[in-house]
Amino acid sequence: MAPVATPFFFYLFAAIMVIGGVMVITRKNPVHSALALIVALLAQASIYLMLYAPFVAGVQIILYAGGIMVLFLFVIMLVSIDRSIRERQFNSQWVVGLIAATALGGLLIAVYTKGTNIFPEHALSVVENDNTQQVATMLYGQYMFPFEIASLLLLVAIIGAVVMAKKRI
């Protein structure tokens, strides 16, 4: 089967992702921002697919686009849109922003110019069909401890949310 990971698709999805990302921070209406974020996330899922990581792509769609973003929208819709549109969106923190942007840009340029030997020459020869199994083996074998830490963190977050929302339990 011919590879789908052609440069055309990569640049297409990358462009969609970048445009979506820019829209997220430039739209005045938070619902539009959220929708742009969904577009960016879906483009990201496509790039995962091109990396022969279909499981991660599927999870990305279910969890981020289908789950978390819906909750985002849920909260945003409850907030008064009219007021937030009128409020100023951009704070005058030019200096910090500039420094952060320069640092990130510099990093990217450094990776692009000098990073040729960091990355392997060819794509990893991962068999697509085993992808899910390999994720599982990694997650529950090698990275068991971080995985459990993460779930503990989530538990703490859930309890914290319940405590904040309920006055008496």
Place this chain on the structure above:
Amino acid sequence: MTDPNSSLSNLDLETPEKPFLDANELVINMGPQHPATHGVLRVILRLDGEKVLGLECVIGYLHRGVEKIGEHRTYTMFNPYVDRMDYVAAVSNGLGYCETVEKLLNVEAPPRAQHVRVILTELNRIASHQLWLGTHALDIGAITPLFYTFRDREEILKIYEKYCGARLTTHAFRIGGLQYETYTGFEQEVKNFLQFFRPKIDEYEELLTTNRIWVERTKNVGIISGKDCIALGVTGPVLRASGVKWDLRKAQPYANYKNFDFDIPIGENGDTYDRYLVRMAEMRQSVRIIQQAVEALPEGPIMAKVPKVMKPAAGEVYHSIEAPKGELGYFIVSDGSTQPYRVRVRPPSFVNLQALDVMCRGQLVADVIAVIGTLDIVLGEVDR
């Protein structure tokens, strides 16, 4: 009885609950064009998400000035107008009006007329409750009972049509008795209907009474205590479901209800489910009353001696009957002329509607619909 104001004070009508977090309060306009407000009722809801913080009813979209019309019509001419108030229980309206004027004129309808009146009125109670059941279930999402009840209500309407030519606004009674003698086979048809209808009540109950979703949707929804009911003047099945045994047919017997043997079903919790059970039981009791009335239907005249031109002596009279929805009262002031000086109607729907706010506060939007359904209002009667 205690001072009604003292019990009203603990209803806490003024202070709504604080909205959760700082979410904006949502004001929703439900109606006057809304599928579940039973006509042109407009309810302004203040919501916190789905929770009702308070509500206000806006009425008057169907106001036709029935009471004012009464001042410009003779006593006989006004009779058909009252049918247009509670149009699903037109016969009851007519009964109340005729009896009030009869009281004013000091005449009494002959026994046969009384019996036929009871039969038709109780049939009307069944029809009204059927319509309530169908629409109430429809509001809660069960679409099928509506068609079942309408199918069976049709049989009652057929009897009406055969008796007086009209199905909905019947104008069945006249002041002093009846206009028409019953048609041939009337008794048999009524008996056939009772035979036909008894299993139908079981059929309705089979669909709903033990239905888990129905019970969950109606139990502990729209609770109102008997004390609050009395304070707000709520009557009818709503009052009885709250545990107050008050039925005008027993408390102040009119027509010849005292000759019949029947029970007054009452509820305990005053929630929507109890009101449902009370109305279902009332249908069974109505069947019982009709059975007795049709079996003991006496022969005799159907019209008392009433002057062609009615000129009641100056004075006033209040008379109320137990309409399907509650106490339906007529207050008529006569100045001795052919037309009433003032007609005032005490409509059960209008008074019962005032309990909506009390019953809905703190509940969810879906419960508002259930409560409007359970109050069994008819906007024609609320607005008059």
Place this chain on the structure above:
Amino acid sequence: MRAIIQYIQSYLGSDQTPGAAGNMFWALVYIMVVFAGLSVAVIAMNWLERKILAHMQVRLGPMRVGPHGLLQPIADAIKLLLKEDIMPSEADGFVFWMAPFIVVLAAFTVFVVVPFGPTHAITDMNIGILFMLGVSSLSVLGIVMAGWASNSHYPLIGALRSSAQMVSYEVAMGLAVVSAILMTSLNAEGTGTLSMIGIVQAQQAQGEWFIFKFFPLGLIAFFIFAVAMVAETNRAPFDLAEAESELTAGFHTEYSGFRWSLFFLAEYSAMIAVSSIAVTLWLGGWLRPFPNFLSGATWDRAFSLFPGVVFLLFAAMCFYNAVRMPKHPLFRIQTIGLAGFGVVLGLIGLVLFVPAVSLRVQDIFWFSAKIAGFMYLYIWYRGTFPRYRFDQLMQMGWKVLLPLGLGVLILTATVALLQQRIWHP
């Protein structure tokens, strides 16, 4: 030219789906067939729902347009297309415009991996079930967008309800699905699969539909999914998002004409989509019933006659009703039409008796028949149940289905491990 023909022919002998075989032409054909079939199914479903519901409610349903109202859905479709497309003046134009398309897109895209037969799927993904759940969960975005963009209170409440509802029921649904996927790994290699075709093949290999596997664990998981899927598709008794007695029409209150019909189309195709997940995971997908009791070539042959017989039965019903039509000149066209429809169905039935056809088509038939069972259930629910209230819905999702799903998952895993390690080492 020859190369093209060869390219087209090269697929015919293969036992793979066109997507897996990488044949673009056949993939396109399959997409077209699935799309057309789905549209016809939605139209048929529209008619059937109204008819069946009507008969449950002691009435006749559509009777005027065409014999027994058969043309009613088409008349409705034409009416909807010709209607004015109204957009509220204060609505958010772009989002309002996009919402129905997202819903339809999500509802139709999932059919890429639905396996109508071992080779009758557009493609076979190794994350098939994940893809279906993921893409169908995107449709909630369209609903939320529609509700918000209408800039009206009822749609907003409908959208809030539906987003909360769908997100909560996805959790229970996911747990039920995982317990079924666990069962696919009960083979010699011990590796399961997420591929839709692989799941059915696992059931075939184990000789047991997953609904009966580890009785009653499979049944409970199936039950959880069957409840959650009704909630996912916003159908009665969980149709809170469009509860007509409370929210007039919920999230699509402000929509009209063509855009509204897109929501309608999406709702029905989503119903078919989730039913096909249930059929694939628990009811053996395209496999015929009773493969164990009634096995052997004779029975295989007998069961392959089923599709033709069913179509002939439909044809017979048409003829019977054509005979029963009132003998009146005005009804002549309708009678002829019904008889003609019967002839068409009968011819299809006869074609299905040809062994070569029936062998390839019976998979599709069994799959569709199982889905049709679910569709009937949907209609039945709608005719029988009152509507849940929002808090009760949430309670059911989080306090009943979620713990139940977790329990079933853990038990399934335990039993599977025990079976592999102890009973059949």
